[in-house]
Amino acid sequence: MAAPRTLIAGNWKMNGLNAALAEVTALRDGLSAPNCDILLCPPATLIAAMAEVAGPIMVGGQDCHAAASGAHTGDIAAEMIADAGGAAVIVGHSERRTDHAETDAQVKAKAEAAHRAGLIAIVCVGETEAERDAGRALDVVLGQTAASMPDGATAENTVIAYEPVWAIGTGRTPTLDDIAEMHDALRAKTAELTGSDAMRLLYGGSMKPGNAAEILAIETVNGGLVGGASLKAADFGAIIAAA
Numbered sequence: 001m002a003a004p005r006t007l008i009a010g011n012w013k014m015n016g017l018n019a020a021l022a023e024v025t026a027l028r029d030g031l032s033a034p035n036c037d038i039l040l041c042p043p044a045t046l047i048a049a050m051a052e053v054a055g056p057i058m059v060g061g062q063d064c065h066a067a068a069s070g071a072h073t074g075d076i077a078a079e080m081i082a083d084a085g086g087a088a089v090i091v092g093h094s095e096r097r098t099d100h101a102e103t104d105a106q107v108k109a110k111a112e113a114a115h116r117a118g119l120i121a122i123v124c125v126g127e128t129e130a131e132r133d134a135g136r137a138l139d140v141v142l143g144q145t146a147a148s149m150p151d152g153a154t155a156e157n158t159v160i161a162y163e164p165v166w167a168i169g170t171g172r173t174p175t176l177d178d179i180a181e182m183h184d185a186l187r188a189k190t191a192e193l194t195g196s197d198a199m200r201l202l203y204g205g206s207m208k209p210g211n212a213a214e215i216l217a218i219e220t221v222n223g224g225l226v227g228g229a230s231l232k233a234a235d236f237g238a239i240i241a242a243a
């Protein structure tokens, strides 16, 4: 099969006021024929304004509710993200799974909501350090993947992001062999679950300009989900250039 087109996605998490849009215009203006798709997921408050200035950069949300509307104070529907100019939404990030006790079933429902609204669902999975130390990383991640995979998932509407919880924001990453082992297993699992061997598999967890090229060179790594290093145009642009 042809390799899926690389996706470099940035997750701003709970960072960014209007002034931070200057980083987006700097990134946009510095892009020269990027060899990949690019996505930025700011806080919901910035989706519409970012979409106005992003140019070829796709914009997305960081979470959505499973319902299209209703009495859910503080939540945001996938349809609202699409209405604001979004093209994608992250679901099941480990910070959501931990801070809001989100289950695989809820993540699956959110991903299906994303599809209902015409958004690409970026479904996050990843093991804790204790799970890796116990030799359970593959079981945990493949189990999350199976239980979180939305019905109707295709290579076009769904992306899987492997993010070892212990690597997020820590400056630590798995070895390249460990990333390859997990991504090879995810390639097989996503093919088994969806019938497609072209679903994009992103690596996330302390991806930086200094390590992006070697991680992105792994055959079954089809991009990155970048947190801290997506906040500055120079850093994110360097990762995009490494793709």
Ligand SMILES: O=C[C@H](O)COP(=O)(O)O
Pocket: 011, 093, 163, 167, 168, 169, 170, 171, 204, 205, 206, 207, 225, 226, 227, 228, 229
């Ligand atoms: O969604 C992004 C990930 O949690 C990675 O964050 P990080 O690049 O700051 O480690």
